Amino acid sequence: MKYREGEVRIPSGCAIAAVISKEGKRMTAEAIVNAMKPMHDRSNGLGGGFAGYGIYPEYRDLYAFHLFFDCRATRKEVEAFLKEGFEVVKGEIIPTRKIPEITDEPIIWRYFVTPLRSVLADLQLDEKEFVARTVMKINTEVRGAYVFSSGKNMGTFKAVGFPEDVGVFYRLDEYEGYSWTAHGRYPTNTPGWWGGAHPFTLLDYSVVHNGEISSYDANRRFIEMFGYKCTLKTDTEVITYILDYLIRTQGLTLTEAANVIAAPFWSTIGAKTDEYEKEKLTYLRTVFPSLLVTGPFSIVLGFDGGLMALNDRLKLRSMVVGEKDDRVFIASEEAAIRVMEPDAENIFAPAGGEPVIVKVKEGAY
């Protein structure tokens, strides 16, 4: 029997990369796909994926759901369910290339949808909350169906395989986005299934992660109190939900959210001379102690109009940032940045817990 993600836990690195144009200029995925090549040995072929932002301008006001299905019957079932709450403007197979490196693919579709106003009024929910709940419902209750992307004007593409092959498989050279994130997986806790590849997404938030967090269960127990369901036993999923909770539902800024999950040590907070900052950091650690993420991680959070890179507070994983003109590059290794831009400047390694936030100029995306 084939194992499915979430049923097995195997205790055990990864590669991440990202690029963003601050001017909102759209780039094909070619550079980000190539960036993963020198980091090939950081993954083991059991997962690769990309998230592109600004890739569906013609459907920019619609939620783009990307789904994996086990079989046609499951797809029909999910489509019927979607129609109960959404206007489905378009549903289609996500185009792929058949290549020998990627095999055993599920049925892969995308739907451009918008929640029915009547349903929202009836449930007294805002649009995003309704979409998030729908994603959770499908992923937990419909066996054989998995929503792996659910934001507006963005999309995640992931598979079992090496990232450079996954890019070819999904024909990413045919998409253009103002930002891209990428991941090469070396699964450590789970067998490696299509749904478990990164990026993990909810709404427009996507997370690529290199690391192995030790607070998974503490974080999971807390976040599941707020309606999130961790279905895959992988740490990246819980990080994604934590960030959605802190930023979308609690209204924290990106920096504040970073200060929760990679909170400074009490000794470091104690040594702060800025009283306002000291009080704020103390407040955040006190209010959200269960959302402190411990153990090694370097992540890139993608969101509508920007990226945030963050390391764990002990900086147990590598991460390098560089820039050139309007573009900012982030990667596990400098070599990956040099592939995207040989003349990248201001290469630096952010300190542990120090978020690097890059936003596209207002109105440019």
Place this chain on the structure above:
Amino acid sequence: MTIDAREMGYKEINEALRGGEKEYTVAGCLGQRFIGAEMGGLDLTIEGVPGNALGAYLNGAKITVRGNAQDAVGDTMNDGVITVHGNVGDAAGYAMRGGVIFVKGDAGYRAGIHMKAYRDKVPVIVIGGKAGSFLGEYQAGGVIVVLGLTDNDRRIVGNFPCTGMHGGMMILRSDCADIALPDQVTAKAADADDLENIRGYVAEYCAEFGADEANVMDAPFTVITPNTGNPYKRLYVAN
């Protein structure tokens, strides 16, 4: 001899380096790991960005990098010299047991983690710029010199230097007034003997990277050492 590394994996590069020549230039390097691993008797120049664990287990070779290097430079190196004309990533000199690493610019986190020394094997790391947090974590031997020459507001070393340090010595070109050190180490202003101990390495650094030795030495230096020969005495058993 020049090796064009652009289409080569690390195994092929290291194979080419075993070709019997005394001098090699690896051009177009881009992320290949383990370059020069366990090699001796070679003079190797690297153009581009070498991958992680450059010069791992190095056994006498001389490696010069014309730019930045990534993580774990000189991992467990035994002998030789690695000179980096740029910055290095995290964990430079990881478990190093001999030889010298010169870094023109900054070092990432955990430089000199678990360095060790035995008799005449005394590894040395000279960081010209600033160092990240956890400098000399679990340091058991050897010498770490940080000059802090990078022109920015950052402290010469990040948070938690010397965590778990129980041997060796660290010399920082700073009065260290703004550096919090753990209880098991002692810091004191460097005296003439201490400065004499590092003068040769500083001179070499200045000659290699074109800094003015007199200027560099004309600053307060702080020497940090563990405050007992056996800091963990009776931690678990009487020993």
